[in-house]
Amino acid sequence: MIKIEICCGTNCYIMGSCELVTMNFNKNKGVELVGSTCLGLCKDSVKRPPYVRINNKVYSEVTPEKLQQIVLEVTNDL
Amino acid sequence: MIYNNIIHIKRDVLYRTIKSIVTKDFATLNKIPYEIAPRDSENKRCCIHKDRAVLKYRVMAALGHSVEDEKDELMQLSDYGFKTMGSTKFDNRNLTVIHDACRSCKLGSHYISDVCAGCVARPCTSICPKGAIKVRDGRAKIDTNLCTNCGKCTDVCSYKAIVKVPVPCEISCPVNALKKNDLGIATIDSEICINCGKCIKTCPFGAIAEKSQIVYVLNELREKKTINALIAPSIAGQFPGTINQIRETILTLGYSNVVDVAEFAALVAQEEAEEYLHKKTDILTSSCCPAFIECVKKHAHGVEPYVSKTLSPMAMAGKDLKEKNPQCINVFIGPCLAKKSEAYKSEYIDYVISFEELGAHVMAMDIDVLQFESMGKYDKIGYGFASSGGVLKGVTQNLRDNGVWINGEKIDGIDKKQVSQFKVFNKLKKPYEFLEVMACEGGCINGPGVIVNPVISKKELDKIKS
Numbered sequence: 001m002i003k004i005e006i007c008c009g010t011n012c013y014i015m016g017s018c019e020l021v022t023m024n025f026n027k028n029k030g031v032e033l034v035g036s037t038c039l040g041l042c043k044d045s046v047k048r049p050p051y052v053r054i055n056n057k058v059y060s061e062v063t064p065e066k067l068q069q070i071v072l073e074v075t076n077d078l
Numbered sequence: 079m080i081y082n083n084i085i086h087i088k089r090d091v092l093y094r095t096i097k098s099i100v101t102k103d104f105a106t107l108n109k110i111p112y113e114i115a116p117r118d119s120e121n122k123r124c125c126i127h128k129d130r131a132v133l134k135y136r137v138m139a140a141l142g143h144s145v146e147d148e149k150d151e152l153m154q155l156s157d158y159g160f161k162t163m164g165s166t167k168f169d170n171r172n173l174t175v176i177h178d179a180c181r182s183c184k185l186g187s188h189y190i191s192d193v194c195a196g197c198v199a200r201p202c203t204s205i206c207p208k209g210a211i212k213v214r215d216g217r218a219k220i221d222t223n224l225c226t227n228c229g230k231c232t233d234v235c236s237y238k239a240i241v242k243v244p245v246p247c248e249i250s251c252p253v254n255a256l257k258k259n260d261l262g263i264a265t266i267d268s269e270i271c272i273n274c275g276k277c278i279k280t281c282p283f284g285a286i287a288e289k290s291q292i293v294y295v296l297n298e299l300r301e302k303k304t305i306n307a308l309i310a311p312s313i314a315g316q317f318p319g320t321i322n323q324i325r326e327t328i329l330t331l332g333y334s335n336v337v338d339v340a341e342f343a344a345l346v347a348q349e350e351a352e353e354y355l356h357k358k359t360d361i362l363t364s365s366c367c368p369a370f371i372e373c374v375k376k377h378a379h380g381v382e383p384y385v386s387k388t389l390s391p392m393a394m395a396g397k398d399l400k401e402k403n404p405q406c407i408n409v410f411i412g413p414c415l416a417k418k419s420e421a422y423k424s425e426y427i428d429y430v431i432s433f434e435e436l437g438a439h440v441m442a443m444d445i446d447v448l449q450f451e452s453m454g455k456y457d458k459i460g461y462g463f464a465s466s467g468g469v470l471k472g473v474t475q476n477l478r479d480n481g482v483w484i485n486g487e488k489i490d491g492i493d494k495k496q497v498s499q500f501k502v503f504n505k506l507k508k509p510y511e512f513l514e515v516m517a518c519e520g521g522c523i524n525g526p527g528v529i530v531n532p533v534i535s536k537k538e539l540d541k542i543k544s
């Protein structure tokens with residue numbers, strides 16, 4: 001099971017992760033969405049939340065569309 | 079509201095604007111368009127320069143200015159910032175059209191899409207009374223010079239290939255306050271507008287922007303006055319975390335008190351129930367939705383006698399606070415655009431900001447809502463006011479406690495059709511005794527200033543209520 005951590009810290013939540021956490025991916029795809037507290041990435045000077053983290057790889061400015069793509073990518077690697 | 083690019087940009091603009099103001103680094107305001115649309119980034123409009131031009135106007139609106147008032151195109155955002163900081167006065171035009179962003183969507187134009195098969199029957203060509211449809215290169219085309227947009231062709235095509243292209247803002251406006259100027263750019267007639275905010279949500283180009291009062295509030299927060307944050311019941315679920323955590327966050331921003339308007343909503347329910355018992359008309363309608371009130375005042379006088387005289391929860395809370403301390407400053411924080419108009423005319427409320435603006439302020443101050451203690455208590459009935467059906471429930475429950483059972487009805491969202499119904503309200507059959515009206519479908523949790531998709535906030539709200 002691949003864990004997809006969606007940052008639900010305040011910055012990311014307001015900038016769109018509130019929408020990402022509602023997305024539904026089939027369990028059998030082997031991915032699991034989990035909300036996380038602030039990943040600490042928003043403290044950069046150039047903020048581009050919302051952030052999503054998968055196996056230590058960080059994606060920024062994730063939109064629902066981008067998340068779909070990311071999930072496809074990681075499941076293809078399975 | 080479903081999260082989309084416009085919302086993302088809007089919040090980014092607010093966040094950066096507020097950051098510039100709180101750090102007192104006004105020069106950074108000028109950089110915002112370049113930060114959000116840096117060189118080599120993907121352009122959303124024709125080119126990056128247009129993106130930046132629009133962004134500039136967005137910042138201008140975030141600073142509290144009407145784009146329409148621009149006299150000198152060379153005036154910098156930092157100058158607008160100084161201008162706002164130096165004053166406490168704003169007007170009641172709460173919306174502004176960013177002319178550069180408006181696509182001048184064409185009024186009611188008809189278009190034959192790719193679905194057209196260039197069929198043999200060609201019913202469209204024969205039904206068109208103006209002979210505007212011709213088939214060329216295997217596809218039917220409309221000569222826009224001849225077309226009168228009668229719409230007859232849309233029904234006859236077996237492939238449903240002919241569509242009427244909507245003008246999103248005009249369709250969304252329940253009272254037809256949006257008109258086009260000579261260039262086809264949207265303009266808002268503030269005499270007609272009821273401040274429902276539907277056009278902000280609908281325009282796919284983000285051309286209609288809300289003028290923010292946040293900078294005025296930041297100004298007040300800087301001076302050590304008593305500033306009350308009056309939070310609307312619909313705040314539940316707008317942030318990660320509980321109401322208690324949200325309250326702590328707001329206090330950290332520098333507000334002196336956080337007042338739950340939900341408590342006053344419960345009082346409103348009581349008072350409206352009381353009013354119901356002594357009413358002279360056969361029915362009573364709720365009065366807490368200011369867009370509904372404005373709609374009645376501007377477009378449907380016939381409804382006026384039925385509208386409850388009870389103050390809205392916001393006004394009631396503001397009154398209570400001003401009576402205790404006339405010097406205090408009341409900032410209402412909610413999802414609503416029309417509340418700005420209500421507050422503008424009320425002596426009890428000084429400023430209105432949206433959840434989005436509050437959120438951007440929290441971001442700019444780098445506060446994590448989840449760092450605070452989560453427990454606290456909140457009123458149950460009052461929070462119900464945030465979603466459609468909640469006021470009705472509050473009032474009927476109060477009446478039931480008095481041994482009176484009534485039929486209630488709710489109007490969940492005001493659209494064009496609903497407005498025309500209001501116009502003939504006297505003639506309508508009213509098989510109910512209490513009518514709840516909310517201009518936004520689903521209630522305040524679907525207002526133009528919310529952060530979170532109503533599907534989610536509804537769940538949070540239900541948790542509190544249960």
Ligand code: SF4
Pocket residue numbers: 179180181182183245246247248262263264280281282283284285286
């Ligand atoms: S929908 Fe937006 S872009 Fe189209 S005419 Fe209306 S304001 Fe302009």
Ligand code: SF4
Pocket residue numbers: 173250251252253254255256266270271272273274275276277278
């Ligand atoms: S009435 Fe509503 S939709 Fe129409 S212009 Fe005013 S705010 Fe926009």
Ligand code: FES
Pocket residue numbers: 007008009010011012013037038039040041042043049050051
């Ligand atoms: S809120 Fe997402 S990284 Fe901090």
